[in-house]
Amino acid sequence: MHLSVNDRDEIVADDVDPGTPLLWVLRDHLHLVGTKYGCGIGACGACTVHLDGKAVRSCQTPVSTVGARKVTTIEGLAQDGTLHPLQQAWIDADVPQCGYCQAGQIMNAAAMLKEKPKPTDADIHMAMTGNLCRCACYTRIRSAIHMAAGTAEGATHAG
């Protein structure tokens, strides 16, 4: 089976069960471990990746259903060595605490910004409600999205 992951053609071995969630193919077979396992039922958003630019829960996406769609993971979000504005904002606003949920948060936010480049708080709440942060970094996630989008005041720069 062929997969397009981060603009690379990846071959998934024949003995991989086609029902395997994309999450585990990425992590165990392609060794892209930035995408995280949190709940396995699509309730926490830690496993969020893009399929043709749309955010999906990779734990709920059997690898056999991906087909020719382009998979983008957190490892492939930066372009030509430049961080995505959200990645930069996440650093500048010092969003992460434990950091485990952040790949999923950033991927989900990146898909949202494509639809809504200038989001309001309400837009952010609607789009990001499926992404759980157990450390409760929510106030900074909100600020960092605004910072990346150039909306509202953005966050205090952590330096």
Place this chain on the structure above:
Amino acid sequence: MQAETIAKFAESDAYLAQIIREVEALPAAPAATMGRRGFLKLSTVGGAGLVLAFHLPAGKAFAAEDTPKVINAFVRVAPDNTVTIYSKGPEIGQGIKTAFGLIIAEELDADWKHVVVEQARVNPKVYGYQGAGGSTSIPRGWDQLRQAGAGAKAMLIAAAAKQWNVPAGEITGQDSMLSHKPSGKSASYGDMAMAAAKMPVPDPASLKLKTRSEYRLLGKRYTGVDNPKVVTGQPLFGIDVQMPGMVYANYVKCPSTGGKVASANLDEVKKLPGVIDAFVLEGTGKPSEVMPGVAIIANSTWAAFKAKDALKVNWDGSEASKDSTVAAEAKAKEIAAGPLPKPSTDIGNVDAAFAKGKVVEAYYQYAFVSHQTLEPMNTTAHWHDGMMEIWAPSQQADRGLAMVAAMVGVPQDNVVIHQTRVGGGFGRRLMNDYMMEAAAIAMKVNAPVKLQWKREDDFAHDFLRPGGFHSLKAALDKDGRLDAWQEHFITFTADGKREVSGGNFSGNLPYTTLAPNVRRATSMMPLLVPTGAWRGPRDNTQVFVQQSFMHELATAANRDYVAFLLDVVNRDVPELRVPANGRIKFDPKRASDVIKLAAEKSGWGRKLPKGRGLGLAFSYAYGGHVAEAIDLSVDDKKKITVHKIWVVADVGPIINLSGAENQAQGGSIDALSTAMGLQIGFDNGRIQQANFNSYPVLRIRSAPPVEASFIQSEFSPTGLGEPAVPPLAGALAHAIFAATGERVRQIPLKTLGYSI
């Protein structure tokens, strides 16, 4: 008959209780008196530059033959001018890796841009305590880390003094540069690193540490040192460990603690695609170590998870937990209605105060809750060449090392533990059960094996924050002051003798419930569901009870709560004076200052429309004095909208302002999330919640803005991982009362029909 289970369980629980005591037990006097042998210069590493290590505890001999085993140290100044700082404790989201680096860099006067912070390997011989718990990383490390930085700087200066033939006292170090003004000579730290390594090691006690006015780095905002890796998805966490030839495991235990494997369809499971092996482990029978179960070994995580679904185990539950939260709740009410048992505290004359004063009574309760770190439990273990090599996300890998060595039956030197970044701690990972399981499995697998728990395993096998019940009675004197406080705490016990871990009276609260007459007593109900430490153990629930009931008393006295609270914390009760040089550092002035500032910041006393309320509460816990205020609205369907939270903390000087704000924001919102909606139930010993769809951790739409303020007093700095948690639930309850007139006496509030 559960005698065996009870005995093993009690041993496990006592172990955790001991951990909690130890992590909380800060040395009364900081280790400033370390002798000359406190430092260890490592000149054996060729071309490394200056490498300076410490060994603790002070006075403990460091055998020469151990030196080659010292792979990591505290600080290394390399010839290329890079300063590498080794963070000894685990990063669990509390920001310690950044804070430790900053403390050393401050005294070293290193250029932060050229500082790299790396995770130290587990080696208690070099680093001493390497855990993270009880918000003690900063207070335990403060002097030690400052001396490491100052010591390295002193050696760099000594080398320059020798080379330039000038007095050391005339040389300054700043931004990784040494300079001698009179001669105009200068050199980078890197230029001097090799020469510095040849200098004698200074006596730590002789080093002059900076005063606060001299700080160049501390107190400003810094982004976390691992953030660039976090946001690009680089491997950092335990779950990210990959090894050539690695296999994957899941471990299936009885849903009721204490159940054993009677039989299992192992032959069927072994035939499943991707499954390499399946076998029964008897384990040690202790929840803190390895409980009986079935290990499934597969060629991928998914194959192991699928095999788990196909595994059918016939559990022998004869000795397993039969506990029920519903039954416990009913039983606690019965106990509360009965006579008060023999008090553990009895100061003054409570009964006389009740006879003459205005008496208020109330019954409070709080639910069991689970940790649910977002990274599920996991460990990679490799048994090779008589060595057990482990990669684990643990809050106490150092303690795990000793446990693994004992179980595997090898000397501790044959256990190597690599600390990974930890995807959330909250007290769950003070336990090393998953590490022990991985080690036990690795003994039977001829390859590196990654044990991966499912989220459902994290729910089924946690060490819960115990629920509890408090029957309270207090008296107000004629001036409306707190005159008597009687508290009957109905909690749980594993062994029938002692409260379960995390389920005893807080050691902090006696010093902040200051009344001339105080009586406390404890009743215990049997429990065989594992409990433990949950972010701010005991205080995160008992402060809710204390502050809520005190608010009831202030209301009954027709007094303003802030005035009432200030009165209580400033009361001098001779029997309740804080012992000198003890672990508890409650200070009425620090308490008063945070309470007053929280009142000021939140606009205490301002007129609010109907349905809107302001609440405020205080706690002294884990070394921190914290007051929190909350502004919220409640609609007619009991839906709560939180407009804002104010956190005012005095934890001494702030190391990293950004990190401190993160802890204040995260801690208070975690507490809001838990007080609103989180509850674990169990029936016949089985946990009833299985995943996040039945455990509503708060989402971004409900997260209010949080304004954090710090009173940077002159006391030594203390931690902030926990102190922002305890006051929130009490403030929330006050605000609901102010908004609606309804008194809430139990958490989570969803059990009373509230939502957020």
